[in-house]
Amino acid sequence: MSESGRARARADRELRLETIIEPQPDLGLVTMNGPNDPTPELTVRDGVVESMDGKRADEFDLIDIFVSLHGIDLEVAEGAMALPDLEIAHRLIDVGISREDLVRLSRGLTPAKLAHVVSLLDPVEMMFALKKLRARRRPANQAHVTNRKESPALLAADAAEAAARGFAEIETTVGVARYAPLNAIALLVGSQTGRPGALTQCAVEERRNLQLGMQGLTTYSETLSVYGTDAALVDGDDTPWSKAFLASAYASRGIKVRFTSGSGSEALMGHAEGCSMLHLEARCLSLIRAAGSQGVQNGGISTVALPLALPGGSKSILAENLMAAWLGLEVASGNDAIASHSPIRKTAKLMGQFLPGTDFVTSGYSAVPRYDNMFGGGNYDSDDFDEWTTIQRDWQVDAGIEPLSEEAALTVRQRAATAIQSVFRHLGLPAITDQEVADAVLAYDSADMPDRDRAADVEAADLVYAENVTGIDVVRALQAAGHTDIAEAVLGMQRLRVSGDYLQTSAIVGSDWQVESAVSDPNHYRGPGTGYRLEGERWERLQTLPHRLDPASFAAHRSPRADSSVGRAEALPGANHTEVVIGLGPAFAASLQATINGLSHGSVLKALDEGVRSIGGAPRFVRVRRTSDVAFIAHDASRLSGSGISIGIQSKGTAVIHRADLEPLDNLELFSMAPLLTLDSYRAIGRNAAAYALGLRTSPVPVEIDNFARAKNIVQTTLLHATETASVEVGAPAEEFEF
Amino acid sequence: MAEFDPAYDYPLSSNRPDLVRTPHGLRLDELTLDGLFHGSIPEGDFRATPATLRMQAGVARSVGMSQLGDNLDRAAEMAVIPDEVILEIYTALRPGRSSAQVLEEWAERLEEDYSATSVAALVREASVAYARRNLLK
Numbered sequence: 001m002s003e004s005g006r007a008r009a010r011a012d013r014e015l016r017l018e019t020i021i022e023p024q025p026d027l028g029l030v031t032m033n034g035p036n037d038p039t040p041e042l043t044v045r046d047g048v049v050e051s052m053d054g055k056r057a058d059e060f061d062l063i064d065i066f067v068s069l070h071g072i073d074l075e076v077a078e079g080a081m082a083l084p085d086l087e088i089a090h091r092l093i094d095v096g097i098s099r100e101d102l103v104r105l106s107r108g109l110t111p112a113k114l115a116h117v118v119s120l121l122d123p124v125e126m127m128f129a130l131k132k133l134r135a136r137r138r139p140a141n142q143a144h145v146t147n148r149k150e151s152p153a154l155l156a157a158d159a160a161e162a163a164a165r166g167f168a169e170i171e172t173t174v175g176v177a178r179y180a181p182l183n184a185i186a187l188l189v190g191s192q193t194g195r196p197g198a199l200t201q202c203a204v205e206e207r208r209n210l211q212l213g214m215q216g217l218t219t220y221s222e223t224l225s226v227y228g229t230d231a232a233l234v235d236g237d238d239t240p241w242s243k244a245f246l247a248s249a250y251a252s253r254g255i256k257v258r259f260t261s262g263s264g265s266e267a268l269m270g271h272a273e274g275c276s277m278l279h280l281e282a283r284c285l286s287l288i289r290a291a292g293s294q295g296v297q298n299g300g301i302s303t304v305a306l307p308l309a310l311p312g313g314s315k316s317i318l319a320e321n322l323m324a325a326w327l328g329l330e331v332a333s334g335n336d337a338i339a340s341h342s343p344i345r346k347t348a349k350l351m352g353q354f355l356p357g358t359d360f361v362t363s364g365y366s367a368v369p370r371y372d373n374m375f376g377g378g379n380y381d382s383d384d385f386d387e388w389t390t391i392q393r394d395w396q397v398d399a400g401i402e403p404l405s406e407e408a409a410l411t412v413r414q415r416a417a418t419a420i421q422s423v424f425r426h427l428g429l430p431a432i433t434d435q436e437v438a439d440a441v442l443a444y445d446s447a448d449m450p451d452r453d454r455a456a457d458v459e460a461a462d463l464v465y466a467e468n469v470t471g472i473d474v475v476r477a478l479q480a481a482g483h484t485d486i487a488e489a490v491l492g493m494q495r496l497r498v499s500g501d502y503l504q505t506s507a508i509v510g511s512d513w514q515v516e517s518a519v520s521d522p523n524h525y526r527g528p529g530t531g532y533r534l535e536g537e538r539w540e541r542l543q544t545l546p547h548r549l550d551p552a553s554f555a556a557h558r559s560p561r562a563d564s565s566v567g568r569a570e571a572l573p574g575a576n577h578t579e580v581v582i583g584l585g586p587a588f589a590a591s592l593q594a595t596i597n598g599l600s601h602g603s604v605l606k607a608l609d610e611g612v613r614s615i616g617g618a619p620r621f622v623r624v625r626r627t628s629d630v631a632f633i634a635h636d637a638s639r640l641s642g643s644g645i646s647i648g649i650q651s652k653g654t655a656v657i658h659r660a661d662l663e664p665l666d667n668l669e670l671f672s673m674a675p676l677l678t679l680d681s682y683r684a685i686g687r688n689a690a691a692y693a694l695g696l697r698t699s700p701v702p703v704e705i706d707n708f709a710r711a712k713n714i715v716q717t718t719l720l721h722a723t724e725t726a727s728v729e730v731g732a733p734a735e736e737f738e739f
Numbered sequence: 740m741a742e743f744d745p746a747y748d749y750p751l752s753s754n755r756p757d758l759v760r761t762p763h764g765l766r767l768d769e770l771t772l773d774g775l776f777h778g779s780i781p782e783g784d785f786r787a788t789p790a791t792l793r794m795q796a797g798v799a800r801s802v803g804m805s806q807l808g809d810n811l812d813r814a815a816e817m818a819v820i821p822d823e824v825i826l827e828i829y830t831a832l833r834p835g836r837s838s839a840q841v842l843e844e845w846a847e848r849l850e851e852d853y854s855a856t857s858v859a860a861l862v863r864e865a866s867v868a869y870a871r872r873n874l875l876k
Contacts, residue, residue: 210829
């Protein structure tokens with residue numbers, strides 16, 4: 001079969017590197033409302049669950065047993081399960097019904113009921129419900145900081161910059177597992193250099209993970225993965241009870257915990273049991289709440305590309321996040337692993353979480369380049385910071401990342417790299433050289449970093465475990481090296497454990513060590529004018545991007561209006577049949593002196609003059625004062641021209657060739673792409689105008705076309721045109737202009 | 740000193756620092772760099788006490804998060820259990836690791852050595868469920 005050039009072009013796009021498939025429900029490859037999903041129901045007798053979602057108690061698997069024992073409030077269930085799905089769905093988007101009431105209602109619903117109800121909402125309804133149900137008032141974000149060389153100086157510098165950019169949590173992991181304690185220390189020191197109170201974790205095997213927390217080297221953990229079927233859970237070497245125990249163990253050491261789930265994982269593991277992804281996720285979330293977790297990271301996570309291969313993928317991922325919020329859980333809403341090769345597609349998906357705002361809009365924004373991301377890539381990375389902050393500015397939405405000047409970034413990177421160098425020295429860890437510190441400040445990625453003796457690093461890392469080096473040892477090292485303020489901050493992180501305040505739902509640590517959580521700062525959104533609104537100082541801060549320009553900086557194009565134009569003679573109609581009248585905008589060579597392309601007005605006039613004369617035309621210059629519109633400038637000029645031919649030109653450089661008998665907005669040739677016009681172009685314009693005046697055949701002047709010119713130049717165009725328009729004198733006649 | 744009120748006293752560190760102590764009885768404002776330097780803070784004192792964790796459990800329940808409250812109550816019981824024991828019990832609870840008898844022994848030890856009754860109940864509940872799902876050793 002033949003194929004068009006357009007089909008080939010589409011086939012070559014990044015998007016087409018991805019596979020999309022028809023649903024195959026028996027393998028769990030269906031996003032929501034799968035044909036094998038059970039019908040919601042709950043039978044309770046004498047305070048005991050007799051059947052749930054189509055299974056009798058004697059058929060219950062581990063998840064059913066655990067959820068039936070801990071996950072359902074039987075008092076609420078009686079009324080809640082009797083409500084029609086559609087009625088509950090309406091309540092989710094009813095702005096008059098509070099989050100508290102909806103969370104309470106969720107306590108009486110079975111997993112199948114939860115999934116059925118959310119699947120009745122369309123995407124915009126889901127976003128609205130999510131905005132309403134987010135646990136914490138203010139949305140936040142989490143960063144991933146890793147590098148391939150496991151360079152401690154670079155880790156510390158990157159963690160510091162991430163914290164300074166406003167990330168509330170920062171997560172690292174390892175390439176080589178033995179590095180974990182060193183990476184945890186680098187992250188702790190770096191993060192507290194960037195912003196005291198940023199929570200940190202180092203994701204490694206569960207026992208090691210807990211150990212790092214016990215040593216005070218990390219403050220939170222989200223490694224507790226659960227799955228929606230028994231077989232997948234057991235493959236993950238855990239049960240609901242072992243996970244619940246682990247969650248309490250972390251809490252007993254003052255470590256914040258959130259669980260991890262996400263659609264697609266069961267199908268990928270071959271254990272979906274024929275159920276839809278959303279149904280299995282509802283089971284995960286019911287289990288997670290039953291186990292007493294304050295929150296969850298969900299929404300595809302590392303298997304995000306699997307639901308996206310199926311119809312309704314983005315929608316069902318959003319539905320997962322919504323269900324978690326509805327259950328009263330803190331939600332770190334994915335957007336961490338690469339969702340798509342296509343920037344359009346992955347960002348379209350992102351909007352589901354970005355616009356309503358979640359507790360953590362991503363559960364790991366790669367604050368390092370993709371090359372260094374050890375979590376498998378990173379959906380968005382350090383190269384995308386300006387895009388992210390610009391999209392926040394476009395929508396007036398706080399998605400948890402603050403703009404940071406390069407100067408501030410370099411300062412904080414330098415401090416962090418120097419601090420970790422001192423800490424390594426005082427703890428007797430392998431030295432970090434001055435060269436590593438210097439390189440860590442300016443590096444793009446770890447390829448720019450010197451190699452370290454990795455054998456020595458991992459041996460030292462083993463000793464951090466064996467000798468029980470703690471967060472307090474890090475504090476002492478910082479203090480001994482004179483980094484008192486960073487020592488204070490790391491000490492503050494240790495102190496947080498004593499009060500346990502950040503064990504409550506959605507807790508992050510704000511300025512001055514104030515814990516912001518769903519208890520102290522709940523989301524009370526109840527419609528316009530309520531809830532978290534990006535306004536005031538925070539909005540000022542998020543809109544002040546480092547690369548923004550001050551409109552006044554375009555004053556460089558301007559100069560005081562030349563006095564020479566004052567008192568010039570009124571321009572009168574000419575009689576010369578070879579004449580080309582060149583009408584100038586009111587600010588031309590006066591309060592403006594150059595075109596948008598940077599050509600001086602004098603040189604443009606000279607080029608036009610040369611062009612007209614080159615084939616025997618007679619140029620005459622006039623200034624049109626009554627209008628700044630190029631068509632009317634040209635039209636006025638044409639009526640003064642002995643040949644009827646004119647050129648109109650604005651100060652920014654836009655030009656047109658006109659003839660007196662044409663309607664004002666009609667033309668012989670229009671040159672609207674002023675940023676692309678050169679002196680040769682103006683010479684050719686002059687020549688062609690002369691050709692029309694002399695009645696010679698001529699081809700239109702070739703013009704360059706750049707379809708991005710408008711997007712690139714519209715601000716400058718507007719500012720230059722505003723100056724031109726300010727020079728307009730209403731009703732004033734055109735005047736002679738001597739060149 | 741006013742009684743603890745879970746509905747109003749959170750965050751404890753800012754609203755009721757008077758109620759918060761380290762395991763060795765230090766106040767939050769005694770946990771300073773100076774204190775560290777002068778050795779007035781015992782090793783391992785940067786920990787929540789069982790009493791503090793129980794207050795946090797009360798806070799969680801006061802906002803309707805009863806399971807989080809249960810979790811924090813278990814955490815309160817576990818706060819005094821040594822790290823190695825915690826890691827051993829965790830391993831014992833993983834699928835296929837323990838017989839019913841081993842889990843029962845852990846439950847008894849939790850009750851007798853640490854008065855950890857709710858953790859013990861969780862272990863016993865696991866044992867019953869594992870028996871039903873063939874996950875006992």
